[in-house]
Amino acid sequence: MHEATVWWYLIVGGVLIFMGVAATTFKRLPLSAAMLYLAIGFALGPSGLGLLQLDIARDAHILRPVTEVALLVSLFAIGLRLRLPLVAPMWSLPLRLGFVAMLLTIPLLTLTGVLLLGLDWGPSLLLAAMLAPTDPVLAHDVQVQESGDIDLLRFSLSGEGGLNDGIALPFALLGLALCAPGAGNGHLAPGWRFAFEATAGIAGGLAIGGGLGWITTGSVAWLRTRHAQALGLEGFFALGLIGLAYGAAQLAHCNGFVAVFAAGVAMRRVEHRASGGRSPRQAIGTVDSEDVVATAADPHKAHAYMAESVLGFTIELERIAEVAVMMIVGNVLATSNAALFTWQSGVLIAVLFFVVRPFSVEASLLGSSASHAQRRLMSWFGIRGIGSFYYLALALESTSAEHAQALLPLVPLTLAVIASSVIVHGITSTPLMNWYHRVRNPKD
Numbered sequence: 001m002h003e004a005t006v007w008w009y010l011i012v013g014g015v016l017i018f019m020g021v022a023a024t025t026f027k028r029l030p031l032s033a034a035m036l037y038l039a040i041g042f043a044l045g046p047s048g049l050g051l052l053q054l055d056i057a058r059d060a061h062i063l064r065p066v067t068e069v070a071l072l073v074s075l076f077a078i079g080l081r082l083r084l085p086l087v088a089p090m091w092s093l094p095l096r097l098g099f100v101a102m103l104l105t106i107p108l109l110t111l112t113g114v115l116l117l118g119l120d121w122g123p124s125l126l127l128a129a130m131l132a133p134t135d136p137v138l139a140h141d142v143q144v145q146e147s148g149d150i151d152l153l154r155f156s157l158s159g160e161g162g163l164n165d166g167i168a169l170p171f172a173l174l175g176l177a178l179c180a181p182g183a184g185n186g187h188l189a190p191g192w193r194f195a196f197e198a199t200a201g202i203a204g205g206l207a208i209g210g211g212l213g214w215i216t217t218g219s220v221a222w223l224r225t226r227h228a229q230a231l232g233l234e235g236f237f238a239l240g241l242i243g244l245a246y247g248a249a250q251l252a253h254c255n256g257f258v259a260v261f262a263a264g265v266a267m268r269r270v271e272h273r274a275s276g277g278r279s280p281r282q283a284i285g286t287v288d289s290e291d292v293v294a295t296a297a298d299p300h301k302a303h304a305y306m307a308e309s310v311l312g313f314t315i316e317l318e319r320i321a322e323v324a325v326m327m328i329v330g331n332v333l334a335t336s337n338a339a340l341f342t343w344q345s346g347v348l349i350a351v352l353f354f355v356v357r358p359f360s361v362e363a364s365l366l367g368s369s370a371s372h373a374q375r376r377l378m379s380w381f382g383i384r385g386i387g388s389f390y391y392l393a394l395a396l397e398s399t400s401a402e403h404a405q406a407l408l409p410l411v412p413l414t415l416a417v418i419a420s421s422v423i424v425h426g427i428t429s430t431p432l433m434n435w436y437h438r439v440r441n442p443k444d
Contacts, residue, residue: 067390
């Protein structure tokens with residue numbers, strides 16, 4: 001066996017075992033797992049062990065699908081965590097953050113690129129679309145952890161992360177169209193058409209994903225409770241529903257990210273209706289380890305057991321995807337030829353973190369029930385990461401080699417924002433969430 005391959009086995013195996021052992025400790029420290037994965041990926045680059053040298057422009061066709069899978073799994077898992085009726089007033093906050101705050105963030109970042117960074121309108125809009133969505137993968141420390149968690153802060157940030165990756169797509173397509181040669185000579189029609197289709201596709205994605213989640217979950221539950229069939233293999237069902245929702249949405253020219261999130265929400269909604277006022281744990285009750293099939297087929301327990309089993313599987317898969325993608329991002333940082341932390345990236349980071357994000361959140365939450373502390377934390381935890389990296393890879397993959405040069409200035413800016421967010425938000429998430437917990441529960 002090649003020596004480099006042996007090193008890969010040792011490194012990956014060591015990282016996974018270490019995180020399995022140290023996961024509880026990381027929850028108490030002002031550090032995030034993503035910071036460790038980023039550092040390992042960087043150490044694997046040319047300045048360290050030299051085992052991996054990924055170039056975002058050259059390898060975009062590989063990095064885009066890998067990142068896409070990580071996003072899809074995370075979006076589905078987020079949808080499964082949000083256990084509230086769709087008519088519940090609390091849903092208004094993630095909708096405000098996902099739609100209104102997004103629609104404020106993109107033009108403000110576009111103006112920042114044009115007025116402060118000297119970018120043209122096309123690249124500036126594309127950069128704004130890449131950096132506008134918050135990350136559904138890296139934000140798990142500040143999001144809903146269990147399906148019964150209805151804390152307004154965590155619920156809002158989770159719902160926002162589930163929605164806005166898909167909502168950024170039409171703006172990214174329009175930015176790409178403006179970057180194309182001839183965009184200033186009346187040749188924008190195709191780009192505008194694609195952007196319009198992507199915008200209309202958000203509603204279509206919600207309908208397709210929600211419908212498929214409802215039908216498949218109900219059908220499997222019916223087979224289990226009525227005929228004791230379709231038992232076990234919840235992981236197969238989870239991956240199948242993710243692939244089905246995404247593929248059907250893409251085939252219908254609708255938004256696949258939104259569809260996968262909606263499928264997760266729909267599956268949880270089916271379980272919530274079947275369980276009534278009981279929590280999933282109450283609905284499942286005691287599980288006989290020697291007869292798990294009895295629980296899976298019990299009409300009073302089947303829906304909750306299936307939903308919680310699928311959630312557990314997708315959370316594990318989400319964590320594995322985080323390891324892979326953040327190591328990739330760290331390696332891309334190590335192999336980047338351009339300087340990352342320049343005055344341009346510093347300006348962009350400062351404007352995004354301290355001006356655009358707080359203003360967009362505060363404006364979108366006017367008149368809401370969120371407290372002052374909750375609004376401040378929502379303003380701060382606009383974590384950028386895998387979603388932004390995905391859109392960067394998508395843009396480079398969608399551009400021909402001869403025209404990719406126009407997008408190269410966006411690479412160091414995007415990577416600098418991602419690295420800064422992983423480090424800064426990773427350091428602050430634990431102490432700030434501990435403070436928030438003390439404020440909300442002063443007797444604990």
